[in-house]
Amino acid sequence: MPTQSVAVEQSRSVLTAIPGPASRALAERRRTVVSAAVGSSVPVWAARAGGAIVEDVDGNRLIDLGAGIAVTSVGASHPAVVAAVQEQVAAFTHTCFMVTPYESYVAVAEALSRVTPGEHEKHSVLVNSGAEAVENAVKIARRATGRPAVLVLDHAYHGRTNLTMAMTAKAMPYKTGFGPFAGEIYRVPASYPLRDPAGMTGEQAARRLIEVAERQVGTDQIAALVAEPILGEGGFLVPAPGFWTTLREWTTAHGIVLVADEVQSGFARTGAMFAIEHEGVVPDLVTTAKGIGGGMPLAAVTGRADLMDVVHGGGLGGTFGGNPVACAAALATIDVYEREDLPAAARAIEAQVTARLREVATRVPAIAEVRGRGAMLAIELVRPGTLEPDKAAAAAVAAACLAQGVLVLTCGSWGNVIRLLPPLVIEPALLDDALDVLSAALEGLAG
Template structure:
């Protein structure tokens, strides 16, 4: 677990060995499993990934927010090694084991809300979302689910129905699940100038009351900061107003924190940034287990307990190794320093990106929280989306050893999700490469 935390290029990207491996891949791996960056990673540590050709790349994506505390975090590796040597599987609902309970204790302790909470664990973010739907329907006796424009919730049949953008996640995979309704989101960069969060929430509530009816809704799902949608941060007051309406109408308010949770934004959960907003349920995954497949739902005990025994679970959900990794992650977060580091990363990103925005009118907006920040690219002088600029910048960064990710409903957003373990020097180097790409665009 020792890689020099430095960007090193020894071959073009992709290198010859990666290129050969891509040919092997094409022979046996389904075409639907796409690749953003056609290199093969051999090892990784901290914020550096080393490919099979010896190139070392700065990871500004963290596996799309998964290795929040860094690649091959020592305590996570040790926890997995120790656990896998002791017990790999029983299925918790057949014969339970302690790490599942311990990670539940930690998650319940740090989830927001002044009420008794309980948790349940699964494998993926989409699985957590689907189980939250099940729990909400069981608890309320209602069927309808509300989601928001620009949302992303997963690739299963139900979560594809909950997504806003059809391609590539749902194209040709229908018919999709019913009883899902999309409401307008607060999008400050594109909303009417001066629209407040309360006004945007009233717009969404009015739509849902007229289109669905409050008494029909089991749950409202929202990402406190939208991920795939382009790191859209709703205007202050939007989440609070929405939550108050849900509470007044017996609707389960669900915060999908699969990408934004677990210290990513400088708080344990992104929803904590909105004063007075307490979701009934929160879905988690990605950063909770340092790279191991673990997801969960945590929330009000009386809602979580609504399901009958056997209604929740799954063969591999909350496996011994994954929950052991989760304990290692959450205990480190609890010890301190990580939330503060997320805010330090935010300050560095905002300072540099806003400087670039002032000199490059192709950057229309800089937004986000903590180590979850994005730039939205536009045609200069307008708010018209500029996907070609994103494509060119991503290509430039990849060729120069910096992994960045695109996003956004209009394919015109670049998102930055660096590991909290990244050094200021690496972050500065990555942004220097981005700046050089912007200069080429100009």
Template structure:
């Protein structure tokens, strides 16, 4: 792994009042013009960001353990991305690939066809957001199979459009009062090792889901199975070994399109290019976004050539899909991922985080609030429970989760929460974060957990 040069000092620093006066002023302006439905978890306004540091308008510097929800994996101002964007902007900002195409779109497709799992012939289409990618993957599956039903899972999150809200499991804040939703969406149980009533192997959990599919829908009516190899918003749930391969094998046997939603887990986030690779699963279609664009809005679906080419000309696309600036940023971000071996860095982050949190859990003992430590690479999570219930009733502790996030922020560390029950702390540091900065952030997090307990 090559050394990474940072533009900003990689050190947290909180000055004076928090939030500072400039952030307070900006927040007042915001409330006068921005709809209340758009919420922000951190009450400070960003002025600069680099590596693992975010600096606000009042000069405070925060350790970034969220990466803009797994978007800025290469950092928020990676030099390769900045240079590529500047170069592209100097030539043209948009022509629409559906009107006058350009090479960078083709180059991104070539990269994705090579990087996604499997050696089969593939085709790629570019879009703008993760939700848009998921919607188009469903369109392809339905058209190619001539079937309607789509199977999704408990705790799933797939987006905020009407169709992707139907695919998403959690009601608040994503779905409540926004219906009615798109039909022919069916939900089955996920493998959630920590919260299974009894120890359930991955193959058995998959057979439980398959049994429900066959009884309630019928295999010959299912167009696709849509699953996050590691669930994101639902709580960073890593299914038991064997769950994904068993589902994928059943899908193949029954002509069902297996769609891996890798929007959050893709692009070195879990220590592999895609989380599906940890168990050797080769999806029929992969949906991608977030880390793909180095911070610019870009998404994609890459799938088997026979499926993707089944769609009639003009059936896929969009005005801004594969915007040339976003394509330039994507190619540069992938270059950085390769140059700095960000898969290796993600695996190192996993080792550091796991060691620290495991030691803390052992220190706190049976009376502690750490129920589960899970994840892969730089996609790690801690599930919090009421004191002394980690190995018994596993009672939800959403209150402690909120308190820990707030305490970390006050100390200069940005962390995110998630989970169906609101009791999971998720860690998504930029893959370019230094070990020293990551360790400092974990020091703050561990102290906040101790106090919350």
């Protein structure tokens, strides 16, 4: 198990009703000055965080099974990340790499070349967010192929910008009222083993996708297929075996750029450094963000050097892309993933969680499936005896967990999935405590 040194005690403690009075007071301040369009999953306000614990302004210590949506995978405020940020802030906070470059940007690109899938020569561009990384991947693919069309999967999530909203499947809350969206985006069916026809293999699911793409778009028009190896916001959907290998063969045969969106699934989260590695597939481009910086904002596109270099000079970049403080944090974070073997820690989390939850599922008819890889795990909830999604049940489970000091997130195209994204450094005993709370909440659905 990885070691950690954090200032926040690694135990759950509920001192007040949640939210407590201090959190409620801050919520009232927020109401007067923050746009109501900005949502928050839970009504507690953070004061400190360390490892797998968030301490709120009322002194409650909550077990964090969301990691800021897979961001603080090395644990909140990891000492190595904190030290790297402090050292860089004291040196300089910004020059803009496009004006006066600095070594840490190059060092991050070197690290990405080393850890991303494939032994080919790779180049990178650093940006600020996952959506920006996805947009740049599309720009690169279109420029390289001279084609306009981009394929995306049903149930996909790629971001909140105009282009990435078009690429995202779910309307509310991400797209409703914000159109018109960017064109030449085509949605094709994903592999969703729980809801696909009985017995459908991954290859058959891929052939279904290919038939739609060739009939509705045409391979000579397709620049890229952009897909999450495990669909994130769509419900942590793990494709059936053979889905990705069949798509890789097809994209290669037709000169289509294969982009693995690893924004949520990357950096040790699934038990491999990148989720696509489980599929035995090497993509042309990989987009990363979230877990790359240990909590600091950074994202990247990494891929085949010939593709990355096809864009004209000055065609990629941005004022804050590859900010030196974020680069320092990323270098420390990537070192932690490798030095502490956090992919192995994710696999241990998977074994611990799935053993508990699959046993609970035998007693709770509302649990249709426990699925995922590594520390990217999910519970899909339905009305018993059917596959009808039960969003209310997922919300009730999340609320029951929060009341007992455990933070869990929901997701899924119908909002009926509980997702678990614990920091990879969570201690087994702390995780067991959280699972006790989650199990009780799930068992409450059985009446």
